Amino acid sequence: MARAGLAGAGAIRLAGVCKAGRIPRMSIGSLIRKVLGPRVFQHVGRAYRRIFVDVRKTAQVLAEIIPPGAHVVDIGGGDGEPLNCLLRLRDDITVTMIDISPVVGWMIEESLLGRVERLAGTSIRQYLQLGPRAIQAAVVSDVLHHVPPGQREAFLGDLRDLLAQGGCSLLAVKEFAPHGLRGRLGYLADRYVSGDANVRLIPPAELADLLRAALPGAHIEDTRLSRIDSPNYALRVSLATPGR
Numbered sequence: 001m002a003r004a005g006l007a008g009a010g011a012i013r014l015a016g017v018c019k020a021g022r023i024p025r026m027s028i029g030s031l032i033r034k035v036l037g038p039r040v041f042q043h044v045g046r047a048y049r050r051i052f053v054d055v056r057k058t059a060q061v062l063a064e065i066i067p068p069g070a071h072v073v074d075i076g077g078g079d080g081e082p083l084n085c086l087l088r089l090r091d092d093i094t095v096t097m098i099d100i101s102p103v104v105g106w107m108i109e110e111s112l113l114g115r116v117e118r119l120a121g122t123s124i125r126q127y128l129q130l131g132p133r134a135i136q137a138a139v140v141s142d143v144l145h146h147v148p149p150g151q152r153e154a155f156l157g158d159l160r161d162l163l164a165q166g167g168c169s170l171l172a173v174k175e176f177a178p179h180g181l182r183g184r185l186g187y188l189a190d191r192y193v194s195g196d197a198n199v200r201l202i203p204p205a206e207l208a209d210l211l212r213a214a215l216p217g218a219h220i221e222d223t224r225l226s227r228i229d230s231p232n233y234a235l236r237v238s239l240a241t242p243g244r
């Protein structure tokens with residue numbers, strides 16, 4: 001999402017720039033990153049993200065629901081800036097970040113790296129192929145609205161297998177609802193700054209339906225994130241029989 005970093009995975013054609021097809025397609029975010037350089041971009045990116053999400057509030061809510069001593073899989077972990085906050089709040093947890101992007105977790109603070117495994121270029125299916133690994137919690141934060149609607153069922157099917165294989169009983173899904181001015185701006189940022197042509201924001205009720213269909217028997221409840229940082233919200237999914 002644009003809110004997770006200006007340079008998103010998607011790309012749009014910049015009129016007049018890529019016309020000849022010799023210059024690779026680049027999102028506006030990627031172009032800004034190139035112009036500013038990584039150091040300045042990091043600061044600009046943080047300020048930009050704050051327009052849409054308070055990563056500390058998300059981390060507070062996640063910290064409240066992740067079980068003690070958990071090993072957490074952060075699916076679609078991105079740059080890892082929100083994870084820094086969570087790891088600072090919860091010094092008892094360890095995390096594996098996976099992401100289909102060729103880089104993941106590049107903003108994780110040095111002092112926290114010892115508790116983080118970073119698996120770039122790794123889908124849920126590929127992670128499953130590494131063999132059974134015990135996990136106590138899974139986090140999917142601002143990922144699902146980037147998964148094209150036609151692929152969401154398969155994504156959630158893989159997620160169900162991951163939860164079952166890992167014996168995981170807690171899933172947290174954080175999303176950004178298409179509500180109000182902030183919601184509309186968030187969509188435009190994802191679509192035109194990150195350049196993700198597939199982005200489609202998901203209202204909470206629709207997400208709950210998707211999760212109910214993918215994880216029959218799961219208990220789904222809203223968390224307080226929607227009250228403290230709307231239109232951000234997070235659903236807590238408890239699995240009595242993990243992943244089933």
Ligand SMILES: C[S@@+](CC[C@H](N)C(=O)[O-])C[C@H]1O[C@@H](n2cnc3c(N)ncnc32)[C@H](O)[C@@H]1O
Binds near residue numbers: 002075080099147
């Ligand atoms: C908007 S970023 C969110 C990053 C981070 N979770 C956060 O909350 O800031 C979405 C991330 O999901 C990743 N992603 C998209 N589809 C994915 C998939 N099918 N499996 C794993 N990661 C995926 C993207 O590469 C991107 O890094």
